[in-house]
Structure formats: C-alpha cells, structure tokens
Amino acid sequence: xxxDTQQFGTLQLNPEQLFLFPQGLIGMESLRQWALLPDPVNxxxxxxxxxxxxxxxxxxxxxxxxxxxxxxxxTRRDLAGLHMKPGAELYVLTIVSGHVGRLTTNLxxxxxxxxxxxxxxxxxxxxxxxxxxPLPLASTANGxxxxxxxRQAA
Numbered sequence: 001x002x003x004d005t006q007q008f009g010t011l012q013l014n015p016e017q018l019f020l021f022p023q024g025l026i027g028m029e030s031l032r033q034w035a036l037l038p039d040p041v042n043x044x045x046x047x048x049x050x051x052x053x054x055x056x057x058x059x060x061x062x063x064x065x066x067x068x069x070x071x072x073x074x075t076r077r078d079l080a081g082l083h084m085k086p087g088a089e090l091y092v093l094t095i096v097s098g099h100v101g102r103l104t105t106n107l108x109x110x111x112x113x114x115x116x117x118x119x120x121x122x123x124x125x126x127x128x129x130x131x132x133x134p135l136p137l138a139s140t141a142n143g144x145x146x147x148x149x150x151r152q153a154a
Contacts, residue, residue: 007057059096082114089115104132
C-alpha cells in the first residue's frame with residue numbers, strides 16, 4: 001500500500017503494518033486505518049499517520065516517559081474492542097498538541113494499541129486526568145526537545 005503523506009513523503013506499507021481503529025479517533029471517526037511510525041529524530045515521539053489522508057499525522061508520546069505515576073483507569077467495556085488475550089502487548093500513548101513554548105498531552109483520552117491484533121481505540125478514562133497536561137520542554141537525551149520535533153512537523 002502506498003501512502004503519500006505531508007510529514008513523511010511517500011510510504012510503502014503492507015496492510016498488516018496498519019492498526020485498525022474500528023471507532024476512529026475523537027474528531028476523526030471516519031479515519032480507521034493508521035500507521036504507527038517512529039520519529040526519525042526523537043525516540044520519545046511516535047506518529048500516527050492516517051492511511052487514507054496523507055495530511056493527517058498525530059504526534060504521540062508514552063505518558064509514562066514524562067509522568068511516571070500515570071495510570072489509566074478503564075472499564076472492561078473500554079478494552080472489549082481490542083480483543084485482549086493473556087500475554088498480549090498493550091501500548092498506551094497520548095496525543096501531543098499545542099504550540100512551541102506550550103505543548104500539552106491529553107492524559108484523559110489515551111490511545112490504546114493491541115500490538116498483537118493490530119487494533120486500536122481511543123478511550124476516555126474514568127478518573128479525572130487532565131485534558132491538557134503541560135509537557136516538560138527540556139531537551140531529551142539526544143539533545144532534541146519534544147517541542148522542536150512537533151514544531152518541525154507543523
């Protein structure tokens with residue numbers, strides 16, 4: 001499958017590399033197939049690239065890398081669509097938004113990815129997590145800040 005993107009140029013992906021989000025994402029319910037791509041410069045950032053819209057790429061982080069006490073409180077219903085089985089790998093990622101100088105991540109609506117089944121969903125946690133949690137803007141180990149990575153993508 002060939003995807004022409006604004007962020008990454010032309011990508012050649014096998015359909016089995018894509019994640020299916022049966023319900024889409026909040027505000028993008030019609031976009032259901034996404035590729036999870038590493039950032040070429042910063043290992044702290046990943047990108048969710050729409051397979052059908054080349055202009056839709058979303059910066060993601062692992063919230064535990066920035067907020068080690070972060071926990072997602074979910075119901076069984078939240079996990080039902082992911083078809084989790086014992087031993088399955090589940091990734092929890094959050095969306096980065098904002099602008100240089102004030103980046104935030106949405107801890108209340110994380111994305112859950114079942115790596116084994118290539119299924120994803122966005123959930124709203126049952127606890128009172130912040131919707132716009134400020135991200136530290138300090139440089140990472142390789143000297144590139146999350147702010148710089150997201151700015152370059154904008």
